[in-house]
Each structure stands twice: as structure tokens, then as C-alpha cells.
Amino acid sequence: MTGKRTGAAARIVRLPRGRPAAAGDRGAAIYAALRRAIIEQALKPGEKLPEDAIGASFGVSRTIVRNALHQLAAEGLVEMRRNRGARVARPRWEEAGDIFDIRRALERLVIARLAGRLTPEQVARLKEHADREDAARGGSEPHSVRLATEFHVLLAEMTGSEVLARYVGEAAWRCGLTLTLYSRPHSSECGVHEHREIIAALEAGDEARAVAVMDGHLSAVVSRALIDPPGRSRDLSEILRRYAQE
Amino acid sequence: MTGKRTGAAARIVRLPRGRPAAAGDRGAAIYAALRRAIIEQALKPGEKLPEDAIGASFGVSRTIVRNALHQLAAEGLVEMRRNRGARVARPRWEEAGDIFDIRRALERLVIARLAGRLTPEQVARLKEHADREDAARGGSEPHSVRLATEFHVLLAEMTGSEVLARYVGEAAWRCGLTLTLYSRPHSSECGVHEHREIIAALEAGDEARAVAVMDGHLSAVVSRALIDPPGRSRDLSEILRRYAQE
DNA sequence: TGGGATTTGTTCGTATGTATT
DNA sequence: GAATACATACGAACAAATCCC
Numbered sequence A, B: 001m002t003g004k005r006t007g008a009a010a011r012i013v014r015l016p017r018g019r020p021a022a023a024g025d026r027g028a029a030i031y032a033a034l035r036r037a038i039i040e041q042a043l044k045p046g047e048k049l050p051e052d053a054i055g056a057s058f059g060v061s062r063t064i065v066r067n068a069l070h071q072l073a074a075e076g077l078v079e080m081r082r083n084r085g086a087r088v089a090r091p092r093w094e095e096a097g098d099i100f101d102i103r104r105a106l107e108r109l110v111i112a113r114l115a116g117r118l119t120p121e122q123v124a125r126l127k128e129h130a131d132r133e134d135a136a137r138g139g140s141e142p143h144s145v146r147l148a149t150e151f152h153v154l155l156a157e158m159t160g161s162e163v164l165a166r167y168v169g170e171a172a173w174r175c176g177l178t179l180t181l182y183s184r185p186h187s188s189e190c191g192v193h194e195h196r197e198i199i200a201a202l203e204a205g206d207e208a209r210a211v212a213v214m215d216g217h218l219s220a221v222v223s224r225a226l227i228d229p230p231g232r233s234r235d236l237s238e239i240l241r242r243y244a245q246e
Numbered sequence C: 001t002g003g004g005a006t007t008t009g010t011t012c013g014t015a016t017g018t019a020t021t
Numbered sequence D: 001g002a003a004t005a006c007a008t009a010c011g012a013a014c015a016a017a018t019c020c021c
Helices: A026-039 A051-058 A062-074 A093-114 A120-135 A141-158 A162-182 A191-204 A207-223 A236-244 B026-039 B051-058 B062-074 B093-114 B120-135 B141-158 B162-182 B191-204 B207-223 B236-244
Strands: A078-081 A085-088 B078-081 B085-088
Touching: A026 A051, A026 A062, A026 A141, A026 A162, A026 A236, A051 A062, A051 A236, A062 A078, A062 A085, A062 B062, A093 A141, A093 A162, A093 A191, A093 A207, A093 B093, A093 B162, A120 A141, A120 A191, A141 A162, A141 A191, A162 A207, A162 B093, A162 B162, A191 A207, B026 B051, B026 B062, B026 B141, B026 B162, B026 B236, B051 B062, B051 B236, B062 B078, B062 B085, B093 B141, B093 B162, B093 B191, B093 B207, B120 B141, B120 B191, B141 B162, B141 B191, B162 B207, B191 B207
Parallel strands: none
Antiparallel strands: A078 A085, B078 B085
16 A cells, blocks of 8 residues: 655665767667567567567667557557557458458559559669579578568559558568468468569569569469467567667 | 666655546547547648647646557658657648559458448448438538548448458548648538449449449549648647547 | 566656757 | 757656466
């Protein structure tokens, strides 16, 4: 009942000093780090994300972490239940079809806007990305998934439409999360050649073919899905340490 | 590293806060109120949304308001610039076409899922909504816009897909905001009959016609757009008082 | 099922950054 | 352009809810 502070340390504590005005948006860094960690599966779907632990990992208070978690929740990468904290999102199997349909619809828009309108620089940039995807083959699965998703986000950004890019990005990352949950390992590698086909069709201005390839591409990805339940609890701060820099 | 304490540590006497700590999610109420106020144009695009003033209006601290504002920002109804606070979003004219394209793509998905699959109860519910839209004719323009948008959200919810409903809702409300910015007054009334056509086509299972009507409907709405710059500063707490209840 | 440990929700003081005169 | 006024960012304490024996 009378749990209020007893006379503990009533004297004036030393004033806060020294901090070199760190007032930069520390939250953005935490957000980015958590995002990468989730996308690359370092943090597995369903894993708990306690505010204290994360804050301690990054040396900030819970306030900052809270903001980052809320933002991730708004994007669907994190689930928050009232008074029960945050977890890495674990999209339901029934949702998988929905989100892929949405993504396909949005990417059709992207194709429609880009077909025959890519600059040589953009084409070069896309091909370069595909090269990187090839180079990553045989490497870690999460890294490949990330690159594959980034290809689609890159396309969306080339439309010049900020909202379109945001919607496609959100849907694509959520699809990636779903894939890591339900798809069989190494199932994503097959996509690189299709990416090159899409580039070629766009370059040629063949919108119909580009749409067809893209649709087939996305359908193929989702149809490869298999059930594969997630693992559980490792050491959180160890994981986050690797995502703290950059 | 963070073991510093600020001067407030010496405070012992607790504040005579009478309110029993407001256990409910007060933030949700603020969010909803602000949302309605924005959508019905009681808060005009570009209008400043200071945390203190809003908090004072609702009798909560800035923290709660902050959360609500962040959520609204994530949905695109509010713009937040670092250290400069929140304003009602003012979508750019160039974005208008983008967001309407996105909305159209998403609503095609909705139609495809509902055509020929509506239960009699759902049809009745939709017709009832159209009746309300008719009844609102001649009333306030913002109210009509809200009802018109809610018709589309209602359709999306009937698909049973939570994500699809969320995406459609977000896009639709953002379109509504854009319309209030750029469209000529009373331009939205024309939509009610088209809504009834959509219901009929869906009931008949005629997906192609439903899509055609929906596309035409959305295109018509956007093509009626005209430039009409927003007004400026009135009394914030007066406005919010009307949106506090419910 | 109850009580304690842990975690989240909320408040408010202070520092810092932006706008204004 | 410097000083001032004000709003936001962040941290720590308190209060309530949940979790876990």
C-alpha cells in the first residue's frame, strides 16, 4: 500500500551532464535495426520483444524502443497486444493468400507504370541488383530473401510514386515474413531468372508480358509454400548486437 | 550507462490526481476522435495539431496524444516532421492519381471476392447503407463523403480478409482526404446510384460488370476533382469538443 | 487461486530544437 | 542576427496489468 519511495537518496543527485546533445533520432536507428533483424529472420516470428531488453541492448530508454515498435506494428511486422507487449508478427496461414493477392495487384500497377519508360540508368541498376542476387546464391537463405524482396521494392521506387512504393514495400516485406514462416528452405532462389525476364520485358515495353511474368513469379513463390513451424527463444541481446551498427 | 537521475527524484508527495488512472485505452478514443475530425474536415488539411492543446482538450497527457498522432501518421492522415510536430496531412496533387490507382486496384480484389458470394444479410446491410447515403443528400458535404467512403470500407470488410480491409480502408480514407482538398463541393453526391449498381452486380454474380461499375465510379470521382485551397486557423478545442464523445 | 516478480502504460520534468520578433 | 518563446524528444518514476509459480 505505502509503496512510495522511502527516504532513499534524498540529497541532490549529480546533475546530468556530459551528453553531447545526442538528440538525433535514435529511434530511427532502433527501428531500422529491428526491421532488418526481423526480415533476415534473426528475430523469428512469434519471438517476444521486451522493451527493457531491447532498450538495454541499444543503451536507450524504453520510450525510444516503444516508438520503434509501434512503427513496426503499423507496418505489420510486429504484433502488439494491449498490456502484453510486442512480438514479431506471425501472419496466419489464411492471411498468406490475401497479402499475396494484394501484392500482386499493387505490382501490376508498378509494371504498368514502368513498361517502356525505364531509363538506361534504371535498367542498369536493376541488372546490377539481379547480379547481386545471383552472387548471393548458395549463401544464407534470409539474405537471399531480403535481396529478392528488395528487387521488387526497387521497381516500385522507380515509379517515382512515394505512396505506391510505400504500399508495395509494406506488402512485399510482409510477404517475405510469411514466406519465412511457411515456405520450405531454399525455395526462393528460383526467382532470379524471372527477375531478369521482368527487366527484359519492361525494357522492351512489353507490358503484357511483364505483367504475366510478374504474376507467374509471385504465384510460383506462394505455391512453393509449405508448413514449417518456427523455433523458439535464443539470446536477444546477442542477436541485436549484430544489428546495432549501420 | 544510463544510471543518471534528474532533479525530480526528490519529490515524495504524490499529486492529487483524482482520476482513477483511466485504465481503459484512452488513446484509442483520441485516435478515433481525431480521425473523424480530420475526415469530416472539422480539422482542415495543413492544420497544426499541438500535443498540449489536444491533450488539454481531452484531459490526458501528451503521451497519449502522441501515440494517437503517430498512428494517424502511419495511416497517412497526419504528417509529422521531426521536432516540428504534427499537422493534418495535405496530400500533394501529384499523389492524388497514385492513391486513386492503388485504391482501384485494391477494390478490384474486393469485387472479385464478393461477386456472387454475398449472403442475403450482407446485401441487406449494403442496401441499408445506400439508403442512409440517400438520406444524407442535401446535408453536409463532409458527412456525405464519410458515408460514401464507409460504403467501400464495408464492402472490403465483407471479404472477411482483415488485411484487405485494412489496406482498402487506409487507401479510401486517404482518397477522401484528397477529395476534400481538391474536389469541388457537392461533387460526391453523384455516387449513390453507382453504389446501388455495384450491389446489384455483385448480387447477380456479374463480376465483370461490378468491376466496370466500380472502376467507372472511382474514375468519375477523381475526374471531378478541381483545385480548391484550404482555409486556416480556427479554435482547436472548440472543434475537438464535438468529436470527444462517442 | 493467490501473491510476488516482471512488464507494460502513463505522467511529467528537463533538455534540445524550431520558430519568431 | 541574437534573444526569446514555445513545442517536441527523451528519461525516469509511478501505477496497473499480466505472468508465473
